[in-house]
Amino acid sequence: MAITFHSTSIEGSTLTLVEAEVLIESGLPAKGKPLEHSNMVKDHYDALVFACNEAKKKRAITTEFIQEIAAHVMKSTGGIVNQMGGSYDSSRGELRKGSVAAGTALFPDYRKVPGLLNKLCAILRDQDKTAKTTSDILTLSFQAHFHLVSVHPFADGNGRVSRILMNYLQTLHKLPMGVVHKDEKANYIEALNESRKIETPKSIVDFLAKEYARFLEEQISQTQKQNKGFSFPF
Numbered sequence: 001m002a003i004t005f006h007s008t009s010i011e012g013s014t015l016t017l018v019e020a021e022v023l024i025e026s027g028l029p030a031k032g033k034p035l036e037h038s039n040m041v042k043d044h045y046d047a048l049v050f051a052c053n054e055a056k057k058k059r060a061i062t063t064e065f066i067q068e069i070a071a072h073v074m075k076s077t078g079g080i081v082n083q084m085g086g087s088y089d090s091s092r093g094e095l096r097k098g099s100v101a102a103g104t105a106l107f108p109d110y111r112k113v114p115g116l117l118n119k120l121c122a123i124l125r126d127q128d129k130t131a132k133t134t135s136d137i138l139t140l141s142f143q144a145h146f147h148l149v150s151v152h153p154f155a156d157g158n159g160r161v162s163r164i165l166m167n168y169l170q171t172l173h174k175l176p177m178g179v180v181h182k183d184e185k186a187n188y189i190e191a192l193n194e195s196r197k198i199e200t201p202k203s204i205v206d207f208l209a210k211e212y213a214r215f216l217e218e219q220i221s222q223t224q225k226q227n228k229g230f231s232f233p234f
Contacts, residue, residue: 002179002215004045007163009182013037039076044160047072051164055171061124063117066148067093069164073157081155085110090155100152105193107152116151120144124169134175141169141178142208146201149192166208176219178212 005020015023019030020041029038050072059065071093078091083098090096095117096110108116124144131137149162167177180188184207191207 001045003163003167003177004041004048006179006182007160008037008041008044010180010185010188011040011157011159013040015041036077043073043075043077044164046075047160048164048167051168052171055168058172061121061128061144061165061168063114063121066117066121066153066161066165067095069093069168070154070157070161073160073164074154078156083110083155088155090157093154095153096155098155100155102152103189103193105196107150113151113153117153120147120151128169128172131173137169137173137175138178138209138212139205141166142205143201144169145208146192146195146204150196176216178208179215180208180211181214184211 001021001024002017004024005015005017008015008020013020014033014037015030019033022028023030023038023041024045027042029035047069051069054065071091074091074093076091079089081088081090081096081098083096085097088094088097095113098110100107124140127140131140145162145166148165149158152158154161163180170177187207188211191204194203195201195205
């Protein structure tokens with residue numbers, strides 16, 4: 001649940017962790033918060049569960065698979081988009097048909113997106129075969145995140161989809177999933193921009209590695225506290 005909370009918070013959700021947990025457990029939207037934010041949280045959680053289930057099947061990374069993740073992410077908040085290249089439905093994971101930008105970052109021409117995405121998937125499949133150590137696998141998952149978000153194949157939801165792809169690779173290799181903490185959003189964006197500027201993923205890989213270590217420490221600490229406070233009633 002923490003992964004969904006942080007990922008959607010980065011994209012503008014105002015739900016608290018408790019509100020997100022109640023939503024997922026009971027289906028009740030958060031009171032006093034935009035319905036779109038509750039929909040974003042629920043859809044992200046469903047997309048993450050979908051990706052984890054596909055990891056159990058060892059599904060190959062393809063353009064179609066990434067589009068399916070995007071369709072889950074944008075199921076309730078997407079819709080028909082009209083751009084230069086025509087109309088498409090972002091709620092179905094369809095690739096963008098126009099220009100997109102995020103802050104000062106400009107992304108590839110939409111006509112290049114299908115080819116870039118197919119090429120990226122082929123590279124990831126090849127590199128996944130040779131990733132053996134934990135370090136290799138984590139680096140691959142971080143690089144996959146960076147390259148997918150840099151292609152920016154969708155009208156919206158690119159960050160969430162890219163982070164879920166990162167989690168997919170981690171789950172595929174039976175590693176704990178990582179997260180980008182919402183309080184690190186500014187540093188996260190800075191690391192992405194720096195990696196694009198120097199044309200190598202080193203900055204974002206280093207950043208995500210620190211985030212991964214922090215999240216593991218948080219999970220271990222939480223488990224220790226829970227175990228310490230437990231006692232049998234006899």
